[in-house]
Structure formats: structure tokens, C-alpha cells
Amino acid sequence: MSILPPHRLDLAGHRRRNGVVPWVVYQDEDGRDRLIAAVEAADLRGRGGAGFPTAVKLRAARSKRSIVVANGCEGDPLSHKDVALLALSPHLVLDGLQLAAHAVGATETVLCVHTGSSALPSVAAALAEREDRVPVRVVEVPRRYVASEETALVRYLTSGDARPLGKHPRPAERGVRGRPTLVSNVETLAQLASVVLLGPNHYRASRTELVTVTGAVRRPGVVEVAAGTSPAGVLAAAGGEAEPVQAVLAGGAWTADLTGGWSGIATVYALPARACGLEYTAKVLAFLAAESARQCGPCTFGLPSIAADFAELVHGGPATARLARRLPLLTGRGACTHPDGAARLAASALQVFEADVRAHQAGGRCRIPAGVA
């Protein structure tokens, strides 16, 4: 069963295609245990980026007064899969949200999307068609990169401040308004519904993932591929290369090896062979620096510094020694993983585009400016 249909499914269409959640199976005393056991047997992992086992998260948030937050905010400009899913298959997400609410014993659920999200009409129409056991509130969250981070959502729903909260305590212990809170990406919830509709064994055998593909491919957009599909296979699913590709930015890091099997990645950008990876990376780093919530020093000062280092590399400057010193200093030192992601991106660029760094230092630039694709 694929989770992304070609056209939007209303409730009747969703039930015809995907089936009806067998609530009776999970109704009695042990029903919640069996539901979480099924999620565990399916080895379902979060699709919001971290890849954390969903069953562990469900167990941690179990209580009689918890809240489930469905995260449909996509701060990453390279990602559109969650909005596409809400626009085309809102009922699969809502089924998953209700199942998650049942599993943790929630009395309240919130579906978060970015302010003015194009998925809003689809979500509103879907909610009007359903009679859910646990009420669903739709909340629009400011369109900022780190606002979709899990503790930032919790903080926003509690106080209206959309900045990350830091590591203590985890939302499962004390989340929205102090209640145990499960924050789950909307694709993860759709996957959860698939686990229940297909059964864990069938699900595991036919597992798919949504990937947003941009850059030098014939049909950029959201594709659904079997988990473990190689980068080359992902590009093929997007119509294949529109022109020769030298490397892909996948899940926030560069790789030039398009053949290996991988899993858990949500975004792929295909860099054309004629474009410059250093320039593209410098642009992304400048974006990430501007998106810092400016609460933590290493993020507030470190990200602009490495963005400037990359701008210098592009112009042939000798920033590599400074980067070698700075990059390890950014990891694990923010309240959220925003600086870690920027450091990983920068480190992967230095590796994959090592020859280009030398070319820039030897004389101007290597190729034509990036971003033409």
C-alpha cells in the first residue's frame, strides 16, 4: 500500500483504497499494549528527521491526560512531503493521529501546520467529514525553520513563543501545558495507520517512504520509494537526471555515491555537474545562520561564522583551517540540533567538494554559479 495517492482522497475514497481502522481489535484493556506492540513489530521509525523508534516514544508518553501533536510544519525549504501528504491523503494522517492518541491515552490532539499552509483546506474538509473519538485542533505555527523542532512546537502551544526549549525535560515527561506530550511527524502518523491497516508483517515487507526530490531531475516533486532505495533509484523515481549530476544533498549531507542503499532520508537535491557545490553550500549555510533562534551562543555566532568561511572558500580564500577548528565546536552545543545539522552539512561539503576547494584556491572559481538548476 502506498501512502501517497495520485489524487486527493475524501473519506469514502480513503476507506475504499486504504480500508477502515479495526478499532474493536484495540478496544479492550490490553488494546493499547497490543497497538504499541504492533508498532514495535513493524519497526516504525520517526519520519521527521531523527529516525527514533516510534514505539519507544509512544510508551514514554503514555498517561491518561497526555496530548498528541501531529507535526505538519516543514521548515526545510527542500521538503514538501508533509504538505503533499496532508493535501492528498489527510484521512490516513488523521487515522494515524487517532491511533496514536488511543495508544498513549490522549484526551486532546493538535495538528500543527505552517501559517497559511496550502494543506489547510484539505485538512479542514477532512475533519468536517469525520467523527473522531479524540478532538483535533488545527494550529497554524509561524513559518520559521526551527519552529518545527519538537520542543519549539511544545513551547509555542504552551506560551506562543516558537523557539526551542532545550533538552530538559523531554516533551514526553512535561510537554504542552505541562502534560505528557507525543510530538509526531505527519508522515510517521500515516505510516502508523498503514501498520494497523496492513498488519506489521505485511507493512515491514512493503515499507515505503516519501522523499522530496529537487534539482537536476526531470520531474521534481514528492516521490514514494521502497525503504532502502539508493540515491540513483530516488532520482529515477523523479523521472531521472535532467542533466549529468555530480552529487546529491540527501537528508542534510552531501554524497557523491549514488549507488548505496539507504533509508530514513526525506529530501534529495541533485546538484548538476556544471554547478558549484561550494556556492550552493554557502547559500544553504547563510540560510541556516539566518534561521537560528539566537538563543544559544555557539549557534548565534558559530553559524554566521561558518557561513562566512564558506563564502570565503568560494572566493578562493584559505578558510579550511578555521573550519577544521570551528566545525567540531558546533556539535552538541545548542539547545536543539540546528547547529549540528549545519556543521554536518559543512563537513560533508568539504569532503565531497575537496577538489573544488583546491580549484577555487588555485584561481577563482571552478564552475558556473550554483542555483541555475
Add this chain to the structure above:
Amino acid sequence: MKVTVDPIGCRAHGLCADLLPELVRLDEWGYPVVAPGPVPAELVAEARRAAAACPALALKLRKDERR
């Protein structure tokens, strides 16, 4: 015991690096970088003093292994 820094609370006063140079150094922006691993027994009292002296109450001495 472990020394941790609350990254949101820390205001780069730098006092911790003065009081506990064995475990804390400052990065180029003035924010503390803490040596990994447990606090050696002979430094626990000093670490406690440094934590108490942090004007932002961002430096902490924790029993557990969590960050």
C-alpha cells in the same frame, strides 16, 4: 557527576573558565566548552563552587548521565 551548560541560559560571562580551568575552556565567542566525561573526584568541590558562581545559573553539576 558531570558538568553541563544550559546553552539557552548561558550569557558568556566566562567566569566558569576562570574558576574551573581544568574542565572548562572558552570558545572564540566566549562560550564554555566542557571537557567530556565525569568530573574527577578531586574537582567535585571546585565544580560545585563554579556552578554556584555562574551569574546565569547556566553551569550545572549533575548526578545523572543525561545532558
